[in-house]
Each structure stands twice: as C-alpha cells, then as structure tokens.
Amino acid sequence: xxxxxxxxxxxxxxxxxxxxxxxxxxxxxxxxxxxxxxxxxxxxxxxxxxxxxxxxxxxxxxxxxxxxxxxxxxxxxxxxxxxxxxxxxxxxxxxxxxxxxxxxxxxxxxxxxxxxxxxxxxxxxxxxxxxxxxxxxxxxxxxxxxxxxxxxxxxxxxxxxxxxxxxxxxxxxxxxxxxxxxxxxxxxxxxxxxxxxxxxxxxxxxxxxxxxxxxxxxxxxxxxxxxxxxxxxxxxxxxxxxxxxxxxxxxxxxxxxxxxxxxxxx
Amino acid sequence: xxxxxxxxxxxxxxxxxxxxxxxxxxxxxxxxxxxxxxxxxxxxxxxxxxxxxxxxxxxxxxxxxxxxxxxxxxxxxxxxxxxxxxxxxxxxxxxxxxxxxxxxxxxxxxxxxxxxxxxxxxxxxxxxxxxxxxxxxxxxxxxxxxxxxxxxxxxxxxxxxxxxxxxxxxxxxxxxxxxxxxxxxxxxxxxxxxxxxxxxxxxxxxxxxxxxxxxxxxxxxxxxxxxxxxxxxxxxxxxxxxxxxxxxxxxxxxxxxxxxxxxxxx
Numbered sequence: 001x002x003x004x005x006x007x008x009x010x011x012x013x014x015x016x017x018x019x020x021x022x023x024x025x026x027x028x029x030x031x032x033x034x035x036x037x038x039x040x041x042x043x044x045x046x047x048x049x050x051x052x053x054x055x056x057x058x059x060x061x062x063x064x065x066x067x068x069x070x071x072x073x074x075x076x077x078x079x080x081x082x083x084x085x086x087x088x089x090x091x092x093x094x095x096x097x098x099x100x101x102x103x104x105x106x107x108x109x110x111x112x113x114x115x116x117x118x119x120x121x122x123x124x125x126x127x128x129x130x131x132x133x134x135x136x137x138x139x140x141x142x143x144x145x146x147x148x149x150x151x152x153x154x155x156x157x158x159x160x161x162x163x164x165x166x167x168x169x170x171x172x173x174x175x176x177x178x179x180x181x182x183x184x185x186x187x188x189x190x191x192x193x194x195x196x197x198x199x200x201x202x203x204x205x206x207x208x209x210x211x212x213x214x215x216x217x218x219x220x221x222x223x224x225x226x227x228x229x230x231x232x233x234x235x236x237x238x239x240x241x242x243x244x245x246x247x248x249x250x251x252x253x254x255x256x257x258x259x260x261x262x263x264x265x266x
Numbered sequence: 267x268x269x270x271x272x273x274x275x276x277x278x279x280x281x282x283x284x285x286x287x288x289x290x291x292x293x294x295x296x297x298x299x300x301x302x303x304x305x306x307x308x309x310x311x312x313x314x315x316x317x318x319x320x321x322x323x324x325x326x327x328x329x330x331x332x333x334x335x336x337x338x339x340x341x342x343x344x345x346x347x348x349x350x351x352x353x354x355x356x357x358x359x360x361x362x363x364x365x366x367x368x369x370x371x372x373x374x375x376x377x378x379x380x381x382x383x384x385x386x387x388x389x390x391x392x393x394x395x396x397x398x399x400x401x402x403x404x405x406x407x408x409x410x411x412x413x414x415x416x417x418x419x420x421x422x423x424x425x426x427x428x429x430x431x432x433x434x435x436x437x438x439x440x441x442x443x444x445x446x447x448x449x450x451x452x453x454x455x456x457x458x459x460x461x462x463x464x465x466x467x468x469x470x471x472x473x474x475x476x477x478x479x480x481x482x483x484x485x486x487x488x489x490x491x492x493x494x495x496x497x498x499x500x501x502x503x504x505x506x507x508x509x510x511x512x513x514x515x516x517x518x519x520x521x522x523x524x525x526x527x528x529x530x531x532x
Binding site for chain 1: 418421422425427431437438439441444445446449453457461
C-alpha cells in the first residue's frame, strides 16, 4: 500500500484530513503553515521537480490537496532547477488564467509524475455529510429561513462574495464578507433591535456556484457551533455535499447539548 | 399659488423636503412621526375623506409623499365615516397586492380629489444629485471599487437584501443587511485584519433594482459622512439619480473637511 500525502495549505482542514489517514505524509507550501500539523516537508514552486521526486522517494502514491493557498507573489529565478524550469512555463500560463486553471494544471503535473490526485472528500467521505438532520429538529420556519438564505448566498456567490448568511423570520440579519463567518456571528451576537427576537434564526453556508469542490469548500466545526450558539441561533444549515463538517462527533454532541440543529439541506 | 403638503412618514426625509418648500403644510400618518417636524394635521386611514377635505380647505393643491410608512395593522370600523367607506374597499384590495399596488391606489385617490401628486425628487430636485463628484477626488482604484460594489449591491437587491456595501481594493469588507448602513460602517470601523489597510475603500449606496423611486430611496447625509470617516473610508459613492443627499451643503463641507470624496456615479 502506498502512502497518501496531504499537500497542505493554511487552515484546519489539512489536520482534519491527516487525522483520518494512516501514516500520512504532510507537505506544506512555504508560507502557508497548516494549523496543528508539523509538515514532513516544505516546498516552494521554484523547486517543484525535486519536491515531486522527494514525494516518490517517501513512498507516496496518492496526493490530496487541502487548505487555502494563493498564487505566489513572486518567483525567484535563482532557485529554479532545470527540471522545474521545464514545468514552470505551463504553470505560469495557467496562473494568468485564474485559480481554477492553475489548479487544473497542477493536478495534471502531479498525474504525469505518477501520482493519483484525490479530492479531500474522496479521502475522507465523512467530512462532507449527505442530506439529513444531524442534530436537533428543523421546523417549517427554519425551512423557510434556509430557503431564503440559500437564495441570498447564491446571489452573492455570483459576484464572488462570501459563502454565508444569517436569516431569522425571513429577515437577513447578516451577510458574510471578507471578515468571515465568525465575525458575522459575533455581529449577530451583539445585535439588538431591529433583530426581531434575541433568539432564533439560522446560519447558512454553501459553496460558491461553480466553485471547484476539490479545494476551498466552506467548513463548519466546533468553533462555528460555539459562535452560532452565542449568537442565539436556532441552528446551522448548509448545502448538503458542498460543506465540510470538521470534528463531526464533537460538533454534533455540542449541538445537541446547546439545543441547536445541524442540517445538511439536500 | 397653491400650497404643497408633505404627507409625512417616519424618518428625516419629510423635514428635509419641508425645509426646501415655501410654507409647506405637513400632514403625518398617525403613528409615524416625522423627525424634527411638527405636523399641522395628523390623519388615519379610517378618516381619509375628511382628511382630503381638510387639505383642500388649507389651500393645498399639490402633495408629496415622503418618509417610511407601513400598511396599518388594523382598521377600526367604528371610526369610518360614510365618504371614507366608499374609498376603503379599493384601498384594502390594493393593500392585499403589496406596497407598490397600495401606493398606486393612494396616488389615484389623491388625484381624483383634485391634488397634483409629486415625487420628492420633483419637488426638491437638488435632493437627488445628478452624476458628478461633489467633494474630493476619485481615483482609478476608487472607480474599480465602485464598479465592484455596484455589482454586489445589484446582486443583493435582486434577493431583496440591503442597499449598500463597503469595498476596498476589490475586497468586499461588508454588506448591508437588516441593521442598516450605520451598523455596517460601525463594523468596518472596528475591523482589523483581514482588512487590507486601516484606511481606504468606499461606501456604495444604490436603490434596489425595480424599486419605486417615489418612495423609500436610500439616503446619505451628515451622519453617513461622519460614520464613513470613522470607518477610515476614502469616500462615499452612489448610483446617481437613485439616492437622496440630505443636508447637501453641510454634507459636502463635512466631506471636504474630512478629506472624503462624495461621488454620484452615472
């Protein structure tokens, strides 16, 4: 059996995936330290070819990309070795076409070098729950709020803004922007009137329409649950199949204890 | 010359319009006190016909609707006089069809009783500035941020969410939801990283697509300017012709003093 390497970017996802794998090899892009993981190897784009050889030497046969990265701001020509120099032109051309094109080209390079490329959700299917209520109970009012929130987040996604909103009684209390989900929930926790009541409403999460689901899916976990409870929400709902549920057992227990529902809406 | 009556709902707009009129007659719907104005007459729907007579007796020939109202939660049959009883069925039928239908029917009733009905922006054209930079200077980066914010607010308007957003360097820092513009600007004022820099960016305001522009236009005024300055913004931009500028001279002076631009984007 070959080893699986987690090609780790920033955030908690790489550790969540590594925790589910047997003897994972962890490689991190320089400058994007994964939370709670010590990389076996750090790499940079200028040394891509030696990095691919090092993975093979470590017995890696499959790779999974996990966590947030950005395209590098600069390439240092002095660091480029001849084998990488042969790969860089196509990668740099792809970078000029955007994140999706870059990812496709990176995947192609790994595959050409004999690695299988798996999505995080293939490696750990339990990370992305299918449709169903995982904790608590969903009322018709919650169903209406989820439908309204889904329409709002879909409209926002079309203009490449956040992946979340808070809706209560049909009213949009907050919309996720750059500061992210936790900041949005903190604002709701601090909100008095015009909020219709201090308790109620839901957090909705969904990926952007057309987003490549192998990377950068929105995630829910114990921290989200804690912030949602502090904001007085009735629960958290999300697009089933499009959102990662981190620390599932812990998050479900915390939701039950706090009286919040968790709903993967199909 | 006949007098103009301001049929006033809640908020600062009725006072702003009355201030621009010669000897305005101010009538307020009971329960919706205009800010900073003492009504000459308070009316309620059950006494609509006597109210229309009182307006004519006061020499009113033209009316302008200004400020926020909601449909009454209940009609008290004991208060209805016979002449109003003849008008109410059509108004109540319109109320069942929504705010736009109600407004159209109210306008029709006033016109049938001999009053000219004017939009606030007809009565005081200066309240809705045409395209142009009213204070400060707009850079190409500001132009890009305004274009991005306009796309975001248009997408939100299509799902009937707020009329504003804050964008800096192409990044959407905040989106207006139920708590309104001032709450959004307070959140930006309190925001550290991931905001790209503590100063910069703009507030964008625009009406919802398809909104009836005789009522409920978004407004900018001295308070907005103060909050935008506290949030470190470079300026305020809005859809020219679709946003009310209250206290124009005061707001423009405050913008110049604070070094913010004011831009009605055409």
